[in-house]
Amino acid sequence: MYTEKEITAMGYNPAPESYFTGRALLKTYVNPDERTNAYIGEVLFEAGTRTKWHTHESNQILLVREGICLYQEEGKPIQKIKAGDFVNVMPGIKHWHGASPDGIMIHTAIGLNTEKGLVNWMEPVSDEEYNQY
Known part of the structure; x- marks a missing residue:
């Protein structure tokens, strides 16, 4: 865990x-621009932190730098993405991502073709959904 100063x-x-x-x-x-x-x-997620469900109008690429990224597409099981691995989220796929409950996770997020829009935010991921990993 990093200190506030770090x-x-x-x-x-x-x-x-x-x-x-x-x-x-x-x-x-x-x-x-x-x-x-x-x-x-780059996003640093503290332990247990996750995005809301959301979609993108174009691809989003997540490069996991540190920790374990929990990633889920609607209707599919949660995946554990390790540091050094990535996920390519296709346009229109409802999904969420975040840190495991055990530690921080840092990923680089790349949004392509931003003229189509960046993020369509939806409802929070419930504790019940999150805890299914």
Whole structure:
């Protein structure tokens, strides 16, 4: 676990609370603009933190840097994605991702073709859904 001082030194800022259950921190590398059609950022999820269910209008690629990423597509079992592995989320797939209850997880999120939109946020992942891993 990182200290607050270490987190600040690494350049993380609080992520919008309305998109997560638990505490997540964000470091943005690339914001989309008229020339760059992508978003690249890093998210640090504290233990047990997860996104709400959501979709993307284009691919989202998640590169797991540290910890275990719990990832679930609607109607499918939860997957455990290890550090060094990735998942390519296809457009329109309802899903969530987050840290295991045992430790932090850091992933780099890459959003492609951002002119189509970034994220369509939905309902929170219930504790019952989360605990099915």
